Amino acid sequence: MLSELQKEEILELISLKQEGAYWDFKKEWYEEGKQPDLLHDIICMSNNLENRDAYIIIGIDEENDYCVNDMTNAENRKSTQMLVDFVRNKKFAGGIRPRVMVETMQLETGTIDIIVIKNGYSTPYVLEESYRGVNANNIYTRVMDSNTPKNKTAEISQIEYLWKKRFRLLMAPLEQVFYFLLKREEWEDVPDDSSVTRMYYKYSPEYVIEYAGCDDRDGYVYYLFSQTDSRPHWYNIYVKYHQTILFSTIGVGLDGGRYFTNVPCTDFLFDDWHHEGNISFKYYVKGTKEMILHDFFCDYDSHDAMYARDRFEECILIFVSDTEKENFKDYAASKWSKRQDYLEDVRLPRMELPGVYREDAFKEEYENALVLKKMLDEYRTY
Structure with missing residues (x-):
């Protein structure tokens, strides 16, 4: 679904009354005989030089002052699944294809369709087998408002x-290091007798990650009690480029140090900060820097570490996207008045705390985490 920002952007592109480096206008959907043009346009847009999503906006009549040509009952109209199948049936080099989807947008004067070609790093997208004049091995792109001709290749x-x-060579250092962190096997330990643990990326050793004990932090958090040894062990984590700190966060040693990871993020169930008893929760989102680090630190060869990780993740929420997180918050907030119903079969671990802490507060947080985990499972099957 198009975001409000994307809708505003498309309206602005239409108002420009000209095509550009990542958008194109079509009066109507591609006829059967024009399927090679559709494939060619998709490949050119997927290889755009703006490093961003691209749009083929269908239902805009360029010859009639860019007015709307309503697509509601248009012939040859395609859904996302039809377009995905169309692209999937073409032989691309390496089996790597552009990601496409069809979105519909209602304007005052009619309905338009937008083919969204998602930005990706697998460029250049190239056919392995020719398709009706769209040549194999030709690299097509888009410059200004023009596609590379079918019988030619890009400069x-x-x-x-x-x-x-x-190869991510266009990325800023912060983006590049987190791409490197996806490749744990390509990082090397730095032999060091100090209390600091260091690793470097062996193909670009200027990228370093290090962590050391945090002297000014010694408190408890509810998820520590998911472990057999619940004593807190806190660290400072730094991701560096040469001597510049690109990213920093807190690390935690779980189960007496058998498992190490970065701490999860924190959010609140109710967006109204004045909501009485607002519920906090800990989470990761897949694909984010925090989740990349969480996976990077995992020692998959250690049974103890994997056991500790599993226990830890039993009381942490892991979302597939920020959108899922926000939608789930709405769902959970609507169900929160029935919290007690979700406590059936919930078992809390034993909590041993120094006398200055309130055990009931940690128990409530732990209960909330388990209730939210149940709600998330429910939400995903809703």
């Missing part, structure tokens, strides 16, 4: 750009 400078994009 060498444009091809170099697309390969640099694939």
Whole structure:
């Protein structure tokens, strides 16, 4: 579904009354005989030089002052699934295809469709087998408002750009290091007798991650009690480029140090900060820096570490996207008055705390985490 920001952007592009480097206008959907043009346009847009999502906006009549040509009952109209199947049936090099979807947008004067070609790092997208005049091995792109002709290939400078994009050479250091962190096997330990643990990326050793004990933090958090040894062990984590700190967070040693990870993020169930008894929860979102680090630190070869990780994740929420998190918050907030119903079969671990702590507060937080886990499972099957 198009976000409000994307809708505003498309309206702005239409108002420009000209095509550009990542958007194109079509009066109507591609006829059967124009399927090669559809494939060619998708490939050019997927290889755009703007490093962003691209749009083929269908239902805009360029020859009639860019007015809307309503698509409600249009012939040859395609759904997302139909377009995905169309692309899937073409043989791309390496089996790597552009990601496409069809979105519909209602304007005052009619309905338009938008083919959204998602930005990706697998450029250049190239056919392995020709399709009706769209040539195999030709690298197509889009410059300004023009596609590379079907019988030609992009200029060498444009091809170099697309390969640099694939290898993440166009990224800023912060983005690049988190791409490198996806490849745990390519990081090496730095032999050091100090209390600081350091690792570097062996193909670009200027990228370093290090962590050391945190002297000014010694408190408890509810998820510590998911472990056999619940004593707190806190660390400072730094992700560096040369001596510049690109990213920092807190680390935690769980179960007496058998498992190490970065702490999860915190959010609140109710967006109204004045809501009485607002409920906090701990979470990761897949694909984010926090989740990448969480996976990076996992020692998959250690049975003890994996056991500790499993126990930890039993009381932490893990979302597939920020959108899922926000939608789930609405769902859980609507169900929260029935919290007690979700406590059936909930078992809390034993909690041993120094006398200055309120045990009931930690028990409530732990209960809330388990209730939210149940709600998340329910939400995903809702």
